Amino acid sequence: MNTPKVTSGKRTSKKRSTRKPKVVEHPLSSENLFTNREIGWLNFNRRVLAEAEDARNPLLERLKFLGICGSNLDEFFMKRVGGLKRHVVYGISPKSADGKTPVQQLQEIRQIVIPMIQDQAKCFHKVLKPALEKENIFLLSWKDLSAKEKEDVKNYYNKNVFPVLTPLSVDPGHPFPFISNLSVSLGVTLKHPQGEEKLFARVKIPRVLPQWIRVTTDLTVNRFVSLTEVIQENLEDLFPSMQVLGVMPFRLTRNADSDQDQEDAEDLLEAIEEELRQRRFAEVVRLEHGPNPDPWMLKFLMEELELTEDDIYELPGELDYTDLGVICDLAIPNLKYEPFMPVVTPSFMEEGVGIFNVIKMHDQLLHHPYESFSASVEKFIRVASEDPKVLAIKMTLYRTGDNSPFIRALIRAAEQGKQVVCLVELKARFDEERNIYWATELENAGVHVVYGVVGLKTHAKTALVVRQELEGLKCYAHIGTGNYNVTTSRFYTDLGVLTAREEITSDVVEFFHFLTGRSLKNNYQNLLIAPVNMFTRFKAMIEREAEHAAHGRPAQIIAKFNNFEENDIAVALYGASQKGVSIDMFVRGFCCLRPGVKGMSENLRVTSLIGRFLEHSRIFYFRNGAADPVDGEFFIGSADWMYRNLHARVEAIVPILDRSLKEKCWELLQLCIKEQRQAWQMNSDGSYTRKNSNEAGLHQILMQIAKTKAKIAEDASAHTE
Incomplete structure (x- = not known):
């Protein structure tokens, strides 16, 4: 049989010999052509977990990968599972590229996630904790503490934790409390000494405190106990004279998939702010709890939160592996990657406006984090903001991070009277609040802030500098693969080009006209x-x-x-x-x-x-x-x-x-x-x-x-x- 050609997603037959009857082959279905996006993403996260399991990696880095795997899974449930569940609720059943309905995908996701979280727990308890103990790093339970350590931790609890806690009970006078996204809580089943009715109370584990407490003041001794367990062991102080019948740590994940139509909003800034407010109260898409749950409490939570069995995940390990960050940050160099300082290429060693001469003489290809982002891209914008010959700076900002030097440079440039334009993408998922803040700061400083093209999220990473030189105006541009974010530039691999080629910069000029105006240009020369x-x-x-x-x-x-x-x-x-x-x-x-x-x-x-x-x-x-x-x-x-x-x-x-x-x-x-x-x-x-x-x-x-x-x-x- 002849091999079929794929042209538009269907299988077509070639003509056979005239001595045989013509056979029309069946079209290739999408199941044959494509794999499933959601399953592919879970497979990716399993590869991240494999880095935690890999003994070739330094021990504390393996612990960090365990947290990355958990954080990735949180975002997956908020965005992808949340979107699929919303489709189910609305009765919408679009099939994926491989032909699966939302219900089928949710079922398959659960079948993959449960073994994954079991592997996480196995890696933590059976592999990483014993390996940490060999390095004299002990993650202890309350029962493992000595009498002196318990006394010290109790004193710490009374002074630093107890005043921060807010127990919230549920009864006719106290409605079911709002539980924020991804916050760890202790569910407590209570009973009045003179009553028979079971009562529910919730104690939120405060994120403002370290989630693992060092049990000694000696910094050379690495013995820690979980804040959650310390609170759990001292619940009687929160509910004096009440009977504590059961305790269950749990965590909720809320939907971050928006169903707001922002394109019709008269003010995009207000629409995004409203979406952020609504996201706090979005429907719950997952409830995680520790082992051996209190059946009465679990049933109570499911009813209050309108959850089904498929939304419940029992975790044999930690509820949030990112809490182990305090352990990952221990200053033990032999348990971490060898430190690497991005190199400063010779082209960018000269201070001041010499950077423009370097770019004008030769295009510069930058590879981060191997080559310094701060000494190249950040320097390019900083020098431009200070150079009196620079007339205009234009940038796109998608995720820029806190205390961004780019924001400071743009504000400084605007204050010096330069024409400064900044496109701030308000719809950058999970960075909306930060971007709203920076957009406001930039506007207050006189920067022309725009929010992009209606109906489209602006993801481009581009910057343009217009400079007055002897021969006339000269444009310089940066086009990159990553965000203008100094923090992520140290551990994301990205490429960028700095160029003064007119055939490129003229396109970049037109591109910013497209972003800020209503340009319909469709014949870009090179971009x-x-x-x-x-x-x-x-x-x-x-x-x-x-x-x-x-x-x-x-x-x-x-x-x-x-x-x-x-x-x-x-x-x-x-x-x-x-x-x-x-x-x-x-x-x-x-x-x-x-x-x-x-x-x-x-x-x-x-x-x-x-x-x-x-x-x-x-x-x-x-x-x-x-x-x-x-x-x-x-x-x-x-x-x-x-x-x-x-x-x-x-x-x-x-x-x-x-x-x-x-x-x-x-x-x-x-x-x-x-x-x-x-x-x-x-x-x-x-x-x-x-x-x-x-x-x-x-x-x-x-x-x-x-x-x-x-x-x-x-x-x-x-x-x-």
């Missing part, structure tokens, strides 16, 4: 802009590679980004694979493709890279028939190959035009292809197989390369002097 031309350009380049392969010319695609879910791009990739195009995709999170399927995607490989840094850089390569692969086309930018990024967000991707920078990109992509330590290979059924080499991993190699290059440059500079 790929979503939702304007990015999707069509990417699809055309994939199809062009297929044509090259069909005519025997060199054809290759390499793409690296966070997540993949775009059916038309997937079908184009399948078609390119069938024509013989070699395709390597590095997708850290979920990927809805099916690689390695005979007759459909045999030439397509998908790899997930998990390790010390969060792989966040987006880079795209198309060989385009070039004999030398470095002469192919390279792009970096803010967009994943996701429907939302290509069609429902504002994104910016820039070509790499300088050949020396192309060589740097090619070197990075080849390291990714050769990677064996941090790599997980995706199988055609959506599962992953770990390569599991003991060789140095990608992150270690890139840190060493950065150090070596910096040392060579330093030696060369010293020799010149």
Whole structure:
């Protein structure tokens, strides 16, 4: 039988020999073409958990990965499970790309999550805690404390904890209390000595206090006890003369999937503020509790919160592994990754406005965190804010962090009379409140603040500086893959380009007109802009590679980004694979493709890279028939190959035009292809197989390369002097 071609998501038949009857083959269903997004994301989180289980990682870093796994799962329930549950409640049943209804997906999610949280607990109790004890770090129960330690902890409790606690009981005079999202509580079953009726009370574990208490003042002794357990052991102080019949730690997760129509709002700022207020009281999508729950209390909570059995998760371990942060932060260097200081490349060592000369002479490709973000991107905006020759600064801010130097620089520039424009994305999930605050601060300082294009979330990472020079106005631009956030720049891998090329900066000027005005420009010379031309350009380049392969010319695609879910791009990739195009995709999170399927995607490989840094850089390569692969086309930018990024967000991707920078990109992509330590290979059924080499991993190699290059440059500079 001839191999079917994939054209538009369906299977078409080729004409058979005239000596045999024609057979019409059945179309390929979406179940054959795609994997499930939600299951793919859970598979990704299981790979994160594997880092906690991996004895090759330093012990306290493994503990940190346990917290990341738990935090990821929290966000998954708030966003994805919350959205699916809302579909069910509203009677909406859109099927996923692989043909599953919301109800089917929720059932499958639960079947995967329960073993995952059991593996978390096993890793914590059976592996990490014993390993910590060998390093004299003890996470103790109340019963493990000595009499002296109990006395000391009791004194600490009376002085620092007891006054903060607020027990809330439920009775005809006290309604069921509001329980905030992701807060840990103690549910308490009480009985009056002269009564028979059971009463419920809730004690919130205060987040303002350390969740693990050091049981001695000697900082060389690492013995800790859980704040939750300390409160639980002293409940009689909160309910004197009452009988405590049962205690159950629990935690709620609330829906963060918005059903508000912000596009019709007259004031987007007010709409987002209202959504934040409503989110606090959103419906509960998950209740987690400790082992051996009080049946009466659990039934009571389910009735009050309108939950079903499928919403309840019993945790054999901790309710919140991020609480272990105080342990992860212990100053024990041999239990952590070797410290790494991002290197400052020679181009950016000169102080002051020399940075503009550097960019004007040569495009600069930056690779963070290996190369310093503060000494390049942050410096670029800071110097621009202080330089009297700079007339205007324009930036997009998606997630910028607290106490941002970029905010300070923009405010300083505005106060000096420069034209400063800042697009603040108010709809950046879970950063809305921070972004509202910074938008207000910027406006108060005289910055022109805009909130983006109606109906689209602005995710692009772009900055533009306009400078008065002898030959006239000169524009400088930064286009990156990551946020303007100093904190995340230290542990997210990202790429950025600083350029003064007119063919790029002229597009960036037009791009900001699109963001702040009503420009309908659709013929950008070099930039790929979503939702304007990015999707069509990417699809055309994939199809062009297929044509090259069909005519025997060199054809290759390499793409690296966070997540993949775009059916038309997937079908184009399948078609390119069938024509013989070699395709390597590095997708850290979920990927809805099916690689390695005979007759459909045999030439397509998908790899997930998990390790010390969060792989966040987006880079795209198309060989385009070039004999030398470095002469192919390279792009970096803010967009994943996701429907939302290509069609429902504002994104910016820039070509790499300088050949020396192309060589740097090619070197990075080849390291990714050769990677064996941090790599997980995706199988055609959506599962992953770990390569599991003991060789140095990608992150270690890139840190060493950065150090070596910096040392060579330093030696060369010293020799010149």
